[in-house]
Amino acid sequence: MSSSLYGGASGRRVTVRDLAAAKERGEKWPMLTAYDAMTARVFDEAGIPVLLVGDSAAMVVYGYDSTLPVSVDDLLPLTAAVVRGSSRALVVADLPFGSYQASPAQALESAARFMKEAGAHAVKLEGGRRVLPQVEALVSAGVPVMAHLGLTPQSVNAFGGYRVQGRGQAGDELMADAKDLQQAGAFAVVLECVPADLAERVTTSLAIPTIGIGAGAGTDAQVLVWQDLMGLTPKPAKFVKAYSDLGAEMGRAVRSFAAEVTSGAFPAPEHAYS
Ligand SMILES: Nc1nc(=O)c2c([nH]1)NC[C@@H]1CN(c3ccc(C(=O)N[C@@H](CCC(=O)O)C(=O)O)cc3)CN21
Numbered sequence: 001m002s003s004s005l006y007g008g009a010s011g012r013r014v015t016v017r018d019l020a021a022a023k024e025r026g027e028k029w030p031m032l033t034a035y036d037a038m039t040a041r042v043f044d045e046a047g048i049p050v051l052l053v054g055d056s057a058a059m060v061v062y063g064y065d066s067t068l069p070v071s072v073d074d075l076l077p078l079t080a081a082v083v084r085g086s087s088r089a090l091v092v093a094d095l096p097f098g099s100y101q102a103s104p105a106q107a108l109e110s111a112a113r114f115m116k117e118a119g120a121h122a123v124k125l126e127g128g129r130r131v132l133p134q135v136e137a138l139v140s141a142g143v144p145v146m147a148h149l150g151l152t153p154q155s156v157n158a159f160g161g162y163r164v165q166g167r168g169q170a171g172d173e174l175m176a177d178a179k180d181l182q183q184a185g186a187f188a189v190v191l192e193c194v195p196a197d198l199a200e201r202v203t204t205s206l207a208i209p210t211i212g213i214g215a216g217a218g219t220d221a222q223v224l225v226w227q228d229l230m231g232l233t234p235k236p237a238k239f240v241k242a243y244s245d246l247g248a249e250m251g252r253a254v255r256s257f258a259a260e261v262t263s264g265a266f267p268a269p270e271h272a273y274s
């Protein structure tokens, strides 16, 4: 088992309380994205305690070049599939661009759809002090909220590209955002593409877990997009470590299948019915 968080004797799902307890124990944990039932099952059985149905689905599932185009309607069926495919992990639904920024009421309406229609256990949204009213409304309604600071991809057009955030003065702003999000009731905060020393200072300053992606080794947890981890992404960011070469492996398998169809070697008699 990769984490004592997961695999507690009960067989129940991981909860936000379990994540708080892991921080108390100083225990680090992994999080992965998932977008379908079969990969969710593999990651769940491998002991990943938290699965994120990321709006990165816009890019890795739907083929867009940013996360901006996807809607709640696009992500709901993927979230439902991940919940059905898993039995132990906490499933977090990423609120997509335009589904929460307008108002606390809009955020609650979107979060409620992910929880009622897909069975998500928590939601994630991007931003600091500008989304505090949304975080407070969700928490008041009993919705666990994961925050996300640093490189928040829904703001890519404001940033002028996918760039490291929180250097210099901006680091103090990020620290203040993180503390305010904790105060508003967020149960965890993702720190994406920020200097490692800043991520470590935020982690020691907060009681809630921090989850790093491109934020160094000092956070309480680490998250990656699963296609990056598996070596399916053609040009991954610097923070990615590929633990497999699935792109090449799938290419080999498909070429073998194609060659055997062409030659007549597949299907053999054992693959046919009499
Ligand atoms: N497959 C995938 N993996 C991700 O981690 C991911 C997505 N998609 N889509 C949504 C966002 C976008 N992300 C990105 C995308 C690009 C960089 C990138 O190219 N970063 C530069 C750093 C530039 C700098 O130094 O400021 C790099 O070279 O790593 C980083 C995060 C992270 N998220």
Ligand SMILES: CC(C)C(=O)C(=O)O
Residues within 6 Å of the ligand: 033, 052, 053, 054, 055, 056, 057, 094, 148, 190, 192, 213, 223, 224, 225
């Ligand atoms: C990379 C993670 C944190 C994310 O927000 C996503 O996959 O959409």
Ligand SMILES: [Mg+2]
Residues within 6 Å of the ligand: 054, 055, 056, 067, 094
């Ligand atoms: Mg996201």
